[in-house]
Amino acid sequence: MVTEKKQYILEGLCCGNCAAKIERDVNKLQGVSSATVDFVSKTLTMEIAEPAAANSLIAQTDAIIKRHDSQVFMREKELMQPGQKTLYLLGLCCGDCAQKIEAQVNRIEGVKAATLDFVSQKLTIEAVDREKLPSIIRQASQIALDIEPDIKISYTDQKPEDDGAARLKKYAYRFCLCVGAALFAAGIAFHFPQPIDFIVFLISYLLVGGEVVFRALKNISKGQVFDENFLMSVATIGAFAIGEYPEGVAVMLFYQVGEAFQRLAVNRSRQSISELMDIRPDFANLKVGNEVRKVTPEEVGIGDLILVKPGEKVPLDGVIEEGFSALDTSALTGESLPRDVEPGSEVLSGSINKNGVLIVKVTKEFSESTISRILDLVQNASSKKAPTENFITKFARYYTPIITFAAVALAVIPPLIIPEADFNDWIYRALAFLVVSCPCALVISIPLSFFGGIGGASKNGILVKGSNYLEALNTIDTIVFDKTGTLTKGIFKVTKVESVNGWSKEELLAYAAHAESFSNHPIALSIQKEYHQKIDPQRLTEQKEIPGQGIFVKIDGKPVLAGNGKLMETEHITWKPVDALGSIIYLAIDGIYAGYIVISDELKPDSKKAIQELKELGVNHTAMLTGDSRMVGEAIALEIGLDAVYTELLPHQKVEQLEQIEKNKKSKGKLVFVGDGINDAPVLARADIGIAMGALGSDAAIEAADVVLMTDEPSKIVSAIKIARKTRAIVWQNILFAMGVKVVILILAACGIATMWEAVFGDVGVTVLAILNAMRAMKTIQ
Known part of the structure; x- marks a missing residue:
């Protein structure tokens, strides 16, 4: 089935509960195979199963968003295809100039198509050859600037401008809040006689909470009843109905102030996460002949x-062509020590x-570079939600209606069955019950906690591809x-030739060097290096x-076999097995056994420490899969303290052995596989959690893995588990704190002890504190 993926930025989204409802309702649309709303990055990701109906589904999605929050603006996020790029010509206000730019860009050699949308100021270029795209972008940028020198060219999604109407609305909201608060203070201070007292508090209430009541009525008309606007409106109008004017205004006032603090806390949290990933380079100094031009990275x-x-x-x-220097890689790897380069x-x-000044030859275009990969992984990580997030979303769906009906029962039943019970008293208790029931503290703080954990991990050189994987790291049983x-380092050296x-x-x-000259395998490269001469x-x-055995070549007309013992046996060569610590390459020339070469690898300095710490963290079983000889595998396993080792395995046998280890597990914990090579990709994909060594690992392994370690250090697995556990602790702190406070206030409200003042704290105050606690997840490891 062909599916179409679309992403939208939901500008103005500040309600976690609304985000959960939008996700739920969009998933119900026929033709949408999946939809996720990442509240942290305000991103809606949709998989559309019927591309022909995409426009209709997008319109329905927009209607759903407006139904839940009319203030949210839905803006499409560009998903570029290979060979395609979008430039934003900010400040372009001349339609005739736009046509000229489009026409001239279409004339650039190698351009398949170029379209300029004057309204959105968006120039989309599609190249015939993807590799020529950076050069085309440079030429297109120059054309645009030649025609319209005052425009600014941007390579990222532009945000809608804060127009006059939006600013006016913001100022009006603040003015009403201030005037309403002043009237409330006057009513409290001067104790006006009736009906002036009522009128002062009513005007104050309308100025402070009129928008909330209006939103509640609007949502009810659309069938959206149980949200915070409804709860606050019913509670405060109810307070007025029983004559508690000051408390009705006070609850709405403090709710609005609390909401402002909540928005501030959420935005600060988002900003902190964005700053954590503020590693995107702004420009590149491109050498063109003897000239150096300052361009964007996309143009290189x-x-x-x-x-x-x-x-x-x-x-x-890239690779350094000239110059010597030290590089600070801490933003990528978390390592504080600079790395010397030459x-x-x-x-x-x-x-x-x-x-030092460096001249670097570029090996990957910007969209495929390490920095783009990191940013893409981190920014999209929240779309894969953890089970705890899904549970909280489902919990919130049922929690608020149940609490609402409980409040109705609290207001009606006790006065009917308890002699001399006062209806006003029980209604007041029920209203306080309603105020505290909003689940925002959980719906907002939980995804923020997970995203903070993912951001903190990335700062330590650990890329986690989703909240679900971060949570899964808490329940590891076996690591293979x-x-x-x-x-081991993977740096092989010839230690013996016999x-x-x-x-x-x-x-x-x-003979061995010529036979292995076709291969880029580390063992083959070590033999070629030891030869010290050019291959003819x-x-x-x-x-x-x-x-799985080796290689056959003809050198100077003589048949040469180079490989392991299986190759010698298969080809019926008379040979003698050798016991040596390392990988052994046996050679036969012209059908006769000619000798062997021993190539040894070196253990990474932190491998032993990593295994010890993993066991201290509660990992029950550690094992190693290798295609190397039994002697080498068992020697390494014994030295670093592994529980089991499986040797002389072909790539497909690694998957089979992993499945066997899975069957033999004694607990329901997760099975993790850690690898780096292209042959490891199938095993990484098969494990519950695949961890790839990223800095030197193959692209296939990184693509198949769920977690990527940028520094190739096994000890980073320990750091990843610690980060996951710290994040889980923060998540559960927020759950227990929020639910604990709410349950206590609900009980106190039902007993007539807690007032609406405590109820407001139980709603908004708890939410702000939970958000602030969630921000600690970003500072898991320094």
Whole structure:
């Protein structure tokens, strides 16, 4: 089935409860396969199963949003296809100029199509060849600036401008609140006689809470009854009905003030999270011949040279061509120590150049660079919600109606069955009951906690692809590791060359280096490095890889076999197995066994410590899967303290062995696999949680994984679990605190002890405190 993905920014969304209701109702639309609302980033993500009906579904979605909150503005977020880019020409106000820009951009060589929407100031360019897109963007930007010099070019989604009407509405709201508060204070201070007293408080109430009552009536007309506007309106109008004018106004006033503080706290939290990820480079110094031009990172293509000055961020991934320096990678990896770099060193976008001037050859375009990948993973992480978030959303759906009916029962039943009971007294208790019942403290603070945890993890070089994975890290039972590049450095070195049957060591190494010249595997590269001479391709006439065993080549017309013991057995070579610590490559030349080469790998310095700390955290079982020999695998497992090791496995056998480990688990905890190579992608996808070593790992492994470690350190798994546990603790602190306070006030209100003043604190005050507590999740590990 072909599905269409769309994303929208919900500008003005500040109610977590409304966000949950919007998500629920959009999911009910026929033709929408899935919909999630990320309250933190105010993003609605939709998967439309019927693309032909997309316009109708979007219109229905907009109607749903307006039904829940008429103040929310739905703005489409660009989802660019490969080879496509959007430029925002901010300040473009000339229609004729817009036509000229569009026409000239369409004439650029390599442009498949270019359209300029004058109303939205959006220029969309589609290139024939994706690799030529950066060059096309540079030319298009120059054309636009030549025609309209006063415009500003932006490469990110533009936000709707704060127009005069919106500003006027904001000022009017503040003015009404201030005047209403002044009248309320006057009514309390001067004790006016009736009916002046009533009129003063009524005007105060209308100024302070008129908008809330209007929204409640509007929502009721649309079938949306049980929300905070309805609860506050019923409670305060009820207070007026029983003659408690000051309390009716006071509850609405403090509710509005509390809502303002709540919006401030939410925005501060969002801003803190945004600042946490403020690692996007703003520009790149592009070298064009002898000239250096300041351009946006999107305008730089693969193979271009960029200049990075001291103090600047590295804008794109690449390899250093000239210069020596130290790079601060703390924003990417969480490591405080700078990394020394020189010509030939790989550099990652987002790093900060500390001292020397560097010339870098770009290896990835901006959309595929490390920095873009990090930002994309973090910004979209909240769309995969944790079970706790889903539970709270479902809980809130039933909680508010139940509390409302309980309040009705509290107001009606006791006066009917208790002799001499006062109706006004029980109605007042029921009204206080209503005020405290809003579930916003949970609906807002829980997603903020998870997003803060994900942001804090990213600051420590740990990318978690969703709240669900962050929560799952709390219940790990078994962790299975790959060996090469995961527990070991993956930097191989030839430690022994042994020749037999008349061959010299130099000849054996020469045959091995030529045989392995087709491969980029670390073992093959180590043999080529040890050879210290250039490979002569004219000596090679045939080549055939034998999966899981080795390689067959013809060198100088002689058939050469290079591989493991299975290869020797399969080809019926008379050979003798060798016991040595390392990977062993056996060679046969012209059908006769010629000797072996031992290649050794080195353990990562923190592998042993990581295994020890994982066991201290309660991980029940640790194991290793490797294609290496039994001797090597068991020696490493014994040294670092693994519980089990499975050796000499082919890629498909790793998946089978993982499934067997899953069956043998003694608890219902999660199974984690940690790997880095392209062969690990199937195993990463099969595990409950896949963790990829990201900085040196393959793109396939990173794509298949649920968690990515930017520094390739096994000890980061320990950090990830600690972050997950801290986040879970904050989530449950908020749940227990919010529910505890609400239950206490509900009981006290029912008993006639708590007034509406306490009820307002139980609603808005608790929400603000829960949000502030949620912000601590971002500072999990310093």
